[in-house]
Amino acid sequence: MLWLKNVHLVDPGQGISDKASLLIKDGKVAKVCRGEKQLTEEEVLATLGVSELKEVSQVDGEGKFLFPGLVDVHVHFREPGQEDKEDINSGSRAAVRGGFTSVLAMANTQPVIDTRALVEFVRLQGERAGLARVYPVGAVTKGFQGRELTEMVDLQKGGAVAFSDDGLGIQSAETMRLALEYAKLTGCPLISHCEDNSLAGQGVMRKGEASARLGLKGIPASAESVMVARDALLAGETGGKVHIAHVSTKESVWIIRTAKKLGINISAEVNPHHLLLTDEDVQLTDTSYKVNPPLPNREDQEALLEGLLDGTLDMLATDHAPHTWEEKMRPFAEAPFGINGLEAALAALWQELVLKGKMKPEKLIELWSLNPAKRFALQGGSLKAGSPADMVLFDPKWREKITAESLESKAQNTPFLEKELQGFPIMVWVEGKLVMENRKIVGKK
């Protein structure tokens, strides 16, 4: 049982951004007391149903924010098969250290998560880790071959909350159309990794002046946008539910905006690195900037932020993609794509967007907790009375340098390595259980 006092609660789900006190009982929010008014001891004891105050943990959150736990709909935990990069335990540790209480683990493991047994394995490994809620994403097609559909209904029964061949674009439009139709049986969104292979070719960064200067093969913006357009049209035609992963071009933003106006059931996410870095930041000998979709240009970046602020784009997601140091210590063209995101993403956005006045804290939490929870029908996303107590106590003044040693993730492929950032979670609870305190994992089973 917990009594949280004097926090600044940011909970767009209840329309609250105000001083507040909260009482937590049996893993759930028992009471939210808004405003300057303090709860009396009698109220606390009565609500929690205890006789003495010493049975209640008390946390004074003066000067701190309390957020509903962040929900990240796009992480790669690499288990089974590539545990040298990450596993579900290390990934879960990284998640809660970064303020994420729920994550969607993508299916591009080895083997691909395309059967119920594998879905259940991922879910159980998440439960064994006992930190963040780990929701499996099932594959759309068997073995990511882009042809035969998986047993989506059975996968859902095993715990899958969405379907995706993320890591690869589904090249056949007909396969995508059928998948959108069939997924209606589950009600789950199909997460589309939009990448036309013929346009992306052997590219390793966004096509433009920067790629020409570095002599790196370019990926045109159209490699993403043409497939966003295709999938928007297919979702419209089928009435299916599509979610566009890692939107990175202004053209994709225009298409999604139009699709929404037409009433198409489409949602979309943006990765923090696409908001914070551009192709001009890419250096030949720092492969932590190599990511797919590639870092956009300045105009795209402005369109992405605008899209998030006007509601065209629904949520933030890290696309946490850990890789080993050896894999990344290669010439740029030979290194794998991916940025390790969970532990620096919130601080990086806080520092660059919130502190610079480009985004309000309320919007940030709407995008990273409320909206993803709603779209994927997950628990959490708000701290209304009766909701699970997935919570983040956030210190806006906490400064910390991102170092290889401090990361809970097995990997260190982040462009923020060795950089100091401001604004970090200092306490995290999942279902009322404290899992992170003072930047350290606690309470692991």
Added chain:
Amino acid sequence: MRWRHKDLLDLDNLSAQEIELVLQSALSMKEVLFRPIKKLPTLRGKSIALMFYENSTRTRTSFETAAKILGADVTNFSVAQSSVNKGESLLDTAKTLQAMNIDLVIIRHACSGASEFLAKQLKAGVINGGDGQHAHPTQALLDFFTMKERWGEFKGKKVLIVGDILHSRVAHSNALGLKKLGAEVVLIGPPTLLPPEMSYLGVKTSYDLDSELPGADAVMALRLQLERQQSGLFPSLREYNRLYGLTREKIAKTGKDTIILHPGPLNRGVEISSDLADSVQSVIEEQVTNGVAVRMALIYLLIGGTSNVMA
């Protein structure tokens, strides 16, 4: 002026004066090439490793000849072709070279940035012998040397670079350097091989060779990789040759005593006609000779001590 670089990776971070210093040093090196005994003791006891991850007879031989004339010991590392994910990683190769105390490494690699990657790992100097589509600074420097021998200076000279600009590290390094030296550069090719982002070089681009020919002091043809046709980048050798192939008739339109350059090897009858390649205007063979002199100069500047005056 003193040479202050450990490596030669690109022309980006060389000033016009530094480029001139290389060219000036190469002039005295060229004289050595025509001595009856082509051997200097200058770099005796220095070790140089050649690592060519891409096929190249002429560039490798040029470097090897240059190093040997200067008296250095040369080791050819046999490295597998396109060894992506195969064999030793470039990082481990770098560690091996470091452990052998090599003085200078010359690398050619299909990945842009491979030479910079190596340079960051090594105490030894690194010369970029061509990296991906990125840079080929020694080729550009030998081209400048060849032009300077003819012209004396670059100001007011118009240089056309014709062909597959997109994939050509030779074109990129030439355009960068010539701009610094004060020449006017025009990049010419079909739109599929001359995409808009080439604007980063800050020089004129054109799809029309004929309209750019008048007044050109030098025309450089680039080697066309014939397999680009299969990728759809140009429809046929026939049409390519008609639009961008250099011939005596086309070159006559310059109205000048234009010199013709080509980094080699030639596709005769594709990007350049045989009679033009073998004509008096062609400096293609001189480029090869000058390549050795320029590479001698660079090796000397990088590991021969601080003086730019030859013994």
